[in-house]
Amino acid sequence: MRTLHAEWTKLRTVPGTVRMLLGVVALTAALGVIADAAAQCPSGECSVDPARTSLTGIYLGQAVVVVLAVLAISGEYANGMIRTTFIAVPRRIGVLAAKAVVVTGAVLAAGVPAVLVSMLAGRLILPGHGFTAAHGSPSLSAGDAAMLRAAVGSVLYLGLIALLSLGIAAAVREPAAATGLVLGLLYLIPILIGIVGDATWRRHIEQIAPMMAGLDVEATTGLNSMPLGPWQGLGVLAAWAAGALVAGGLQLRLRDV
Amino acid sequence: MTTSTVTPYRSELTAGRDSFGRLLRAEWTKFRTVRGWIVGVFIAALVTVGIAMLDHSSCGNDDNGVASACSSPIGPDGEAVTDSYAITQQPMTGNGTITARVTSLAGGLVGSGGAGTGAPVDWAKAGILIAPNFDQGSAYAAMMVTGDHGVRMQYNYIHDTPGLAGSVSAASPRWLRLTRSGDTITGYESTDGTTWTEVGTADLPGLPATVRAGMFATSPSTSIAGSSSLGGSSGGGAAMQATGTFDHISVQSQSPVSTWSPALVGGGPSGKTTTYPQPGQSNAFQQSGGTFTVTGSGDISPAGNGTPVERTLFGVLGAVIAVIVVAAMFATAEYRRGLIRVTLVANPRRGRVLAAKALVAGAVGFAAGLVGACVALPLGEQLLRSDGNFILPVGGITVARILLGTGLLVAVTAVLATALGALVRSSAAAITIGIVAIVLPYLLATLNLPTNAADWLMRATPAAAFSIQQTVMQYPQVDGSYTIGNGYFPLAPWAGFAVLCGYTAVLLALAAARLQKQDA
Numbered sequence: 167m168r169t170l171h172a173e174w175t176k177l178r179t180v181p182g183t184v185r186m187l188l189g190v191v192a193l194t195a196a197l198g199v200i201a202d203a204a205a206q207c208p209s210g211e212c213s214v215d216p217a218r219t220s221l222t223g224i225y226l227g228q229a230v231v232v233v234l235a236v237l238a239i240s241g242e243y244a245n246g247m248i249r250t251t252f253i254a255v256p257r258r259i260g261v262l263a264a265k266a267v268v269v270t271g272a273v274l275a276a277g278v279p280a281v282l283v284s285m286l287a288g289r290l291i292l293p294g295h296g297f298t299a300a301h302g303s304p305s306l307s308a309g310d311a312a313m314l315r316a317a318v319g320s321v322l323y324l325g326l327i328a329l330l331s332l333g334i335a336a337a338v339r340e341p342a343a344a345t346g347l348v349l350g351l352l353y354l355i356p357i358l359i360g361i362v363g364d365a366t367w368r369r370h371i372e373q374i375a376p377m378m379a380g381l382d383v384e385a386t387t388g389l390n391s392m393p394l395g396p397w398q399g400l401g402v403l404a405a406w407a408a409g410a411l412v413a414g415g416l417q418l419r420l421r422d423v
Numbered sequence: 424m425t426t427s428t429v430t431p432y433r434s435e436l437t438a439g440r441d442s443f444g445r446l447l448r449a450e451w452t453k454f455r456t457v458r459g460w461i462v463g464v465f466i467a468a469l470v471t472v473g474i475a476m477l478d479h480s481s482c483g484n485d486d487n488g489v490a491s492a493c494s495s496p497i498g499p500d501g502e503a504v505t506d507s508y509a510i511t512q513q514p515m516t517g518n519g520t521i522t523a524r525v526t527s528l529a530g531g532l533v534g535s536g537g538a539g540t541g542a543p544v545d546w547a548k549a550g551i552l553i554a555p556n557f558d559q560g561s562a563y564a565a566m567m568v569t570g571d572h573g574v575r576m577q578y579n580y581i582h583d584t585p586g587l588a589g590s591v592s593a594a595s596p597r598w599l600r601l602t603r604s605g606d607t608i609t610g611y612e613s614t615d616g617t618t619w620t621e622v623g624t625a626d627l628p629g630l631p632a633t634v635r636a637g638m639f640a641t642s643p644s645t646s647i648a649g650s651s652s653l654g655g656s657s658g659g660g661a662a663m664q665a666t667g668t669f670d671h672i673s674v675q676s677q678s679p680v681s682t683w684s685p686a687l688v689g690g691g692p693s694g695k696t697t698t699y700p701q702p703g704q705s706n707a708f709q710q711s712g713g714t715f716t717v718t719g720s721g722d723i724s725p726a727g728n729g730t731p732v733e734r735t736l737f738g739v740l741g742a743v744i745a746v747i748v749v750a751a752m753f754a755t756a757e758y759r760r761g762l763i764r765v766t767l768v769a770n771p772r773r774g775r776v777l778a779a780k781a782l783v784a785g786a787v788g789f790a791a792g793l794v795g796a797c798v799a800l801p802l803g804e805q806l807l808r809s810d811g812n813f814i815l816p817v818g819g820i821t822v823a824r825i826l827l828g829t830g831l832l833v834a835v836t837a838v839l840a841t842a843l844g845a846l847v848r849s850s851a852a853a854i855t856i857g858i859v860a861i862v863l864p865y866l867l868a869t870l871n872l873p874t875n876a877a878d879w880l881m882r883a884t885p886a887a888a889f890s891i892q893q894t895v896m897q898y899p900q901v902d903g904s905y906t907i908g909n910g911y912f913p914l915a916p917w918a919g920f921a922v923l924c925g926y927t928a929v930l931l932a933l934a935a936a937r938l939q940k941q942d943a
Contacts (some may be wrong), residue, residue: 200876201872201876202878204872204873204875204876205872205873205876206873212905222870224857224866225863225867229855229859229863230855231860232855233851233852233855236851237849237851240851244759245759272812286835293568338754340459340850341849341850342748342751342752342755342850342854343459344851344852344853345748345851345854345855346744346745346747346854346858349744349854349855349858349859349862350741350744352859352861353744353745353862353863353866354740354741356742356866357737357862357865357866357869358474358477358737358738358740358741360735360737360869360908361474361478361737362477362478375826380540
């Protein structure tokens with residue numbers, strides 16, 4: 167509990183934290199609004215998922231989450247603070263767990279307004295662009311089970327991205343390498359998948375790529391053609407985050423600081 | 424009292440000259456002595472090659488949305504073309520003229536039976552054509568009416584000159600004429616058959632004495648413009664045919680012939696967007712009195728089916744990420760360890776320190792990008808070929824441009840990351856901004872964004888620079904799926920690259936300003 171409090175104090179008092187959390191909200195909502203404004207469903211069946219469109223900002227917002235989570239641990243390695251931390255709390259796994267709780271909590275707290283604003287903007291803008299029930303597009307209301315899943319799932323997605331980043335940062339230590347690794351893992355696979363010719367292989371990659379699988383939770387239309395169910399997809403990301411945390415924990419225990 | 428004077432220490436080494444070359448050397452020494460950064464540069468080159476080797480799409484197995492075909496005819500200018508149509512023709516010896524009146528152009532789905540009666544697609548074509556032979560990809564000149572683009576004169580696939588606008592009907596027919604004089608063919612149009620207007624001329628060097636002249640019809644598929652899920656877009660739509668109705672046909676030449684014979688150019692499916700009427704069952708050619716009806720499908724256009732060669736350079740995205748990480752660390756590491764103070768004491772002109780750093784990062788990035796591209800391109804090309812793919816042919820200058828361009832793209836990215844690092848002084852933040860600015864727009868543009876939004880992203884963000892790798896051409900006379908996912912960028916290659924350079928220049932200026940004004 168004291169470890170938790172210590173980590174909370176550190177996170178709270180580092181000057182960048184509040185700015186970055188506000189950045190998550192602002193960037194997510196801003197890109198979401200732009201995507202809403204650009205989306206069109208003029209006639210017939212909408213080929214675009216309204217929930218995915220309003221939540222486009224997650225692509226951008228998660229980058230800030232990555233920086234926040236990576237710096238929460240790599241920052242201490244960079245300035246030597248980590249030695250003080252481990253002298254005060256010799257149980258290193260406990261430190262990682264406390265960091266995970268604090269960082270994830272902060273990210274979830276920022277994720278809620280980010281997703282709420284995005285969904286609300288989508289609800290206001292999208293029907294004017296042809297996303298109506300007449301075109302087979304589900305409405306963006308909180309009463310809709312799929313929309314609720316997309317909203318809750320997206321907040322959880324941001325939390326899991328924080329955990330993944332934290333785990334990788336604990337394993338790699340160097341903030342630059344950790345950031346590059348996480349962002350490469352997230353952004354590069356969905357682009358490179360374009361050159362994989364074999365459909366079966368593509369499907370497999372879509373099932374295991376952390377961002378592609380994780381964002382399946384946002385889907386509200388075309389669920390049958392997806393390689394994974396929404397919650398299954400988020401589960402894949404959770405497995406990545408757990409794997410990264412285990413790797414990070416092992417590195418913390420086994421290596422000198 | 425005795426006073427002892429202390430002689431201040433003087434180094435016996437001669438002072439180094441204060442030159443930019445020495446500063447450059449100092450920065451290069453800093454770079455090369457950090458093992459992780461050298462490893463990062465190697466990773467950048469290796470990733471480019473490695474991703475090119477992952478590419479295993481085989482011809483025909485086109486479930487990717489990316490056009491791949493096993494072969495494509497090559498036009499007179501060396502580019503891959505589409506060349507399939509139905510024609511009713513006769514030989515024409517020496518100089519001569521072919522004239523015909525078109526009274527209707529109708530369209531329909533291939534296989535719907537009979538002459539089409541529906542609306543033709545925008546670039547459905549019917550008209551008169553002169554060609555040395557009917558080999559696919561041969562030279563030609565043609566005057567035609569189109570579905571929605573009026574009268575056109577087209578020759579040798581890439582050349583397209585507009586004539587009268589408006590669609591053709593029995594009430595407003597179009598008279599078309601082609602006159603051969605030596606190697607030059609001139610196209611004329613008229614609304615009444617008496618007043619003729621020249622539309623254009625075509626030089627077809629090496630035209631034999633006897634050429635083929637006749638009435639042709641062809642129609643491309645309906646195009647479904649719009650992108651689909653990640654990595655590609657849905658290709659062509661339904662295969663269409665076009666039916667042209669001709670009368671008042673006359674051919675003047677040295678040895679006139681009175682018989683007409685039908686021919687189908689492009690005898691079988693070779694590309695995914697091209698379907699052909701089966702010779703036995705189609706009404707490719709009907710004659711009643713002086714009226715001819717020709718029905719054909721396919722296209723005569725400069726858009727061949729095949730794999731663009733820049734596909735082998737897809738891995739440069741990985742190289743870009745690796746180089747951003749290395750260059751941002753190169754710029755920020757000195758702040759973390761305090762080395763920046765030593766550096767600035769040794770070189771008080773801070774702007775020059777930044778310039779030297781940027782130059783070293785850029786040179787290293789250029790080397791990584793160029794070497795990666797030079798290995799990845801031939802290797803990837805060979806792999807694609809061995810899988811049976813047809814690589815769209817490109818000229819040597821174009822290959823040089825995309826290889827050199829890839830090197831420059833990685834180099835300027837490295838400079839941009841260096842500037843970002845010097846500006847924000849935190850490696851994690853600099854790397855994230857760099858990747859979000861260059862890689863994320865590319866990702867978003869290949870997603871489900873509408874085409875205009877994707878185009879806007881690829882104009883306004885540093886990701887525009889990826890257009891330096893584009894070799895596929897966008898032709899106004901071809902309705903294609905011109906999306907980012909299919910390799911079409913809204914900006915010209917060097918214009919896109921200039922966008923990245925612009926961002927880099929601004930960031931360098933900001934970084935220099937911060938370095939000058941603020942304590943290190």
